[in-house]
Amino acid sequence: MIRKNRLTKLLNLHLNPHSWHSYSTRGKLNPYLYLSFTLAVLQLSCSPALINLDIAKDEVAKYYESEQYEKEMNEIIIEAKEKFSNIEVHPNSAVVFDVDETVLDNYEAIKQIGFGYESKYWDEWIEKASAPANPQVKDLYDFLVKKGFKIIFITGKKDYQYNATFKNLNAAGYIDFDTLIVRGKKDYKTKSALFKSLKRKEMTEKGYIVVGCVGDQFTDCQGENCGIVVKLPNYLYLVE
Numbered sequence: 135m136i137r138k139n140r141l142t143k144l145l146n147l148h149l150n151p152h153s154w155h156s157y158s159t160r161g162k163l164n165p166y167l168y169l170s171f172t173l174a175v176l177q178l179s180c181s182p183a184l185i186n187l188d189i190a191k192d193e194v195a196k197y198y199e200s201e202q203y204e205k206e207m208n209e210i211i212i213e214a215k216e217k218f219s220n221i222e223v224h225p226n227s228a229v230v231f232d233v234d235e236t237v238l239d240n241y242e243a244i245k246q247i248g249f250g251y252e253s254k255y256w257d258e259w260i261e262k263a264s265a266p267a268n269p270q271v272k273d274l275y276d277f278l279v280k281k282g283f284k285i286i287f288i289t290g291k292k293d294y295q296y297n298a299t300f301k302n303l304n305a306a307g308y309i310d311f312d313t314l315i316v317r318g319k320k321d322y323k324t325k326s327a328l329f330k331s332l333k334r335k336e337m338t339e340k341g342y343i344v345v346g347c348v349g350d351q352f353t354d355c356q357g358e359n360c361g362i363v364v365k366l367p368n369y370l371y372l373v374e
């Protein structure tokens with residue numbers, strides 16, 4: 135939308151003879167104007183789906199920092215609560231939650247490095263164990279705990295990050311849960327969807343009935359043993 139608006143403005147400017155006059159010198163067409171016009175046309179015709187990276191980052195920041203993200207999250211959580219209210223709770227009924235950008239919110243840390251990813255920075259951030267709770271998801275978690283559902287966390291984080299993640303969950307108010315599952319060394323290279331589905335299967339073999347799965351990535355809730363799927367928005371990154 136932004137790309138189109140900007141290009142439309144640019145094209146309108148250049149196609150308007152009056153604006154050409156204001157950009158020309160001694161009655162001749164300004165070469166810079168001609169170049170920018172040509173680039174605009176090329177951009178429209180060659181890569182219509184592309185968006186400038188800085189503009190995309192601004193749009194993502196606006197989404198998270200305006201009321202839009204909060205509004206969408208509220209709607210999703212209200213709908214999730216309704217669905218979980220309609221199922222019977224057994225002593226072994228469990229809901230699986232992902233961790234990052236699901237129960238914990240790393241937005242500010244990710245924004246700090248221009249919405250990029252740098253493994254050393256990310257590892258140091260995890261060790262700080264200071265990510266805040268995602269408030270809407272915390273609300274759903276409290277609702278489910280109160281109803282008697284067991285809580286299982288399955289994250290793609292690695293075994294050496296277990297302690298920091300556990301500490302962060304506690305600090306963010308997630309105290310009542312049965313287990314936190316991270317990747318062991320043999321799982322490091324397993325694709326996220328497969329890793330998570332295998333762990334859900336292991337949980338069912340231990341006697342749990344997985345009645346729900348909550349995550350910000352599509353790979354969080356793919357495969358069997360998902361139950362009610364609650365997909366949260368994430369415009370920061372995509373996990374395959």
Ligand SMILES: [Mg+2]
Nearest residue numbers: 232234235350
């Ligand atoms: Mg996540």
